[in-house]
Amino acid sequence: MTQTSSNAAEATSRTDTVAPGTHTVRRASTEIDIDASASEASSGEDAEKKAIEARTEEEIQREHLSVIAALAREPDAKREDLARVAGNAHDVTAAKEDETTISQLLSAFGIGNKNKPKPNPEDIATQPSVYDDPNLSKFFTPTKGYENLHRFDPSFTWTKGEESRLIKRLDWRITAWACLAFFALDLGRGNLSQANTDNFIPDLGMRRNDYNLGNTIYQVSFLLAEIPSQMISKRLGADRWIPFIMIAWSIVSGAQFFLSGRTSFLVTRCLLGLLQGGFIPEAVLYLTYFFKTAELPLRLAIFWAMRRVADIVAPLLALGLLQMRGVLGYEGWRWLFLMEGIIMLIIGIYSACTMVASATQTKNKFLRPNGWFNEQEEKVLVMRVLRDDPSKGDLHNRQPVTPKMLLKALSDWHMWPLYVCGLIWEMPAGPPDQYFTLILTDLGFDTNESNLLSIPPQVGAILSMFFFTYISIVLSRKAFVAVWTQIWMLPCLVALATLPTGANPWSKFAILTVLLSFPSPHPVHVGWCSQNSNSVRTRAISACVYNMMTQLGRVIYSNIYREDDEPEYRRGNRTLVAICSMNICIYALISLFYTLVNRHRSRKWDAMTKEEQLEYMSRADGKALGNKRLDFRFAW
Incomplete structure (x- = not known):
């Protein structure tokens, strides 16, 4: 079994045992929320956050890929989650990015939630994608004639x-x-x-x-x-x-x-x-x-x-x-x-x-x-x-x-x-x-x-x-x-x-x-x-x-x-x-x-x-x- 398959099974087992609540994976300060709910106790969130921060970058990446693969097995998985597995990464974060886009427009006119905390400009903005999985990335590499190919770098991150x-x-x-x-x-x-x-x-x-x-x-x-x-x-x-x-x-x-x-x-x-x-x-x-x-x-x-x-x-x-x-x-x-x-x-x-x-x-x-x-x-x-x-x-x-x-x-x-x-x-x-x-x-x-x-x-x-x-x-x-x-x-x-x-x-x-x-x-x-x-x-x-x-x-x-x-x-x-x-x-x-x-x-x-x-x-x-x-x- 490939590493991805192993990780997927591991993630699936882990997901199946989690009580209804929030299952969160962080990668370089970026959250991926799956079936989010406010019912999870704050103490559990703090413990999870400390455990996540203690992981190495390699472990974070492995878990990130595991969850992506595990989503494919969910019979009631949301369209957005399946889209992430399929390579349609733009559908995954569409809702959050739409909110950000509209917030930018409203803030330009001085409209919006004044009490909402501003996003940290130092947070990683790199969007989860098929390029995070080496087994899938090669199938989505741009064509040789692509005008921006010389700047293509799947491992590149930004804030x-x-x-x-x-x-x-x-x-x-x-x-x-x-x-x-x-x-x-x-x-x-x-x-x-x-x-x-x-x-x-x-x-x-x-x-x-x-x-x-x-x-x-x-x-x-x-x-x-x-x-x-x-x-x-x-x-x-x-x-x-x-x-x-x-x-x-x-x-x-x-x-x-x-x-x-x-x-x-x-x-x-x-x-x-x-x-x-x-x-x-x-x-x-x-x-x-x-x-x-x-x-x-x-x-x-x-x-x-x-x-x-x-x-x-x-x-x-x-x-x-x-x-x-x-x-x-x-x-x-x-x-x-x-x-x-x-x-x-x-x-x-x-x-x-x-x-x-x-x-x-x-x-x-x-x-x-x-x-x-x-x-x-x-x-x-x-x-x-x-x-x-x-x-x-x-x-x-x-x-x-x-x-x-x-x-x-x-x-x-x-x-x-x-x-x-x-x-x-x-x-x-x-x-x-x-x-x-x-x-x-x-x-x-x-x-x-x-x-x-x-x-x-x-x-x-x-x-x-x-x-x-x-x-x-x-x-x-x-x-x-x-x-x-x-x-x-x-x-x-x-x-x-x-x-x-x-x-x-x-x-x-x-x-x-x-x-x-x-x-x-x-x-x-x-x-x-x-x-x-x-x-x-x-x-x-x-x-x-x-x-x-x-x-x-x-x-x-x-x-x-x-x-x-x-x-x-x-x-x-x-x-x-x-x-x-x-x-x-x-x-x-x-x-x-x-x-x-x-x-x-x-x-x-x-x-x-x-x-x-x-x-x-x-x-x-x-x-x-x-x-x-x-x-x-x-x-x-």
Whole structure:
């Protein structure tokens, strides 16, 4: 019997004799709590602590590995515990790390438990992982082409203080850049809404159905560009491709100054869709290179909050820029496109100067001759991510996704329910959001009032998104939280569909404001896709396919409000009520689907002996790779 098997048996015997209470193992001041309970007497805890502190480092490591192996034998072991044995280390500490992540956010605003003791920055932060077991570690070693392989060191440890400081630096350099870039994206794709308040459609001799067609062409182009753009990005590197497309779309956006009619409008819509289509999945994948699974939802919430920030800033910019109507004989909306195009161009050039390929590739001969991090810091950044999710070492960051890999990722039917989420979630609020400024104009509000009144829903949406993202992290129930978006929207849609003709404009504005303040589940969905992918290959493609489905949903809802249904859009609102009701049922079915898959796998896994489980893990790099592993559990 191997040392691991011996230790496992030893740990199992030890675990079986422990009375219900707390069984704690410490490794270099780090606690691993198994079936925690407050019922154990404090004297017992003190005795255990003294005994543990007296052990040698080698004994601590042996016991740590013993408990990991013993968990596989527990028939009622929690999903998180089995995930640790399976190598999905990010699931093990997710709850604690989620709490830490949210605490950091709340403390930034001066909110939180003032009496809670602060963590000791000298405590070891190294996360338990398959890399602690020499028998399993070799099966999770990164590929030879992995860009950070020279900093891979399974025995390397670091403190909480070191990791916390590095996370803050990553947020300033990576998260802040991602937010600024997303602001540029949404500024470019949302300025059409402000242009509508300045007589844009009549000035070009168009009708509202032409406007709908332009939106449809944009969404289709955006959708078609997703996977090709992602594959180019994987080949060239996100640090090269993203700045290029940003600069390109800013030029096209600014060129809308010269629009002359329906044809030029449709052409620029197509070009903008093709250039902007790949940005979101590329940026999301880029963030996964630097952050752990538990850290990602909060960053994604901030990332998507920039869409709302852009929707707040854009009307304020429009207030000034649209006043330029008549300058040099041009309409105000032309100056709006030109000036915002210049802003986006500056952000694109900044992105070209600031983006890096990876945590170990930050040096630039002219801009960053010394790089961002030293060797010690690079090791921390590499190992913290790999210990959280070993699958992130499967591909090089400039390794292309081959057609075979693409087909395999697309045929992963376990991900399809999440793609359905991408298709449906925004449909109920999409048409009212798209037509919001036009509806306000129809209600009698002037240009300035319409732009200012479009701000409150954006503020509400930011607050609700952060709150519900927080709830999803605390509960670890993605579908349960996401369905509340639909429950939020349903009564508002019913009100819009039944509101009497000629009702008070402020009443309709209030209903629309509540509706458009809905908590976007986008960060939850994208983090859900990343977590359930369990491989870089699937993660890269799933981000694209999910976003493609989101764009497809926008193509569909862009044609729900029709010219022959204005200004009340009764037929359209009844359609949205039906879609919203259907979505609630779909989320329930998705939750049931993943629950049944997990139960089926658990039955098979629990029927195996400890030796069979360890042997399975040793050959899990073949047929069971990624989320097809028998010991992988889907988040739901």
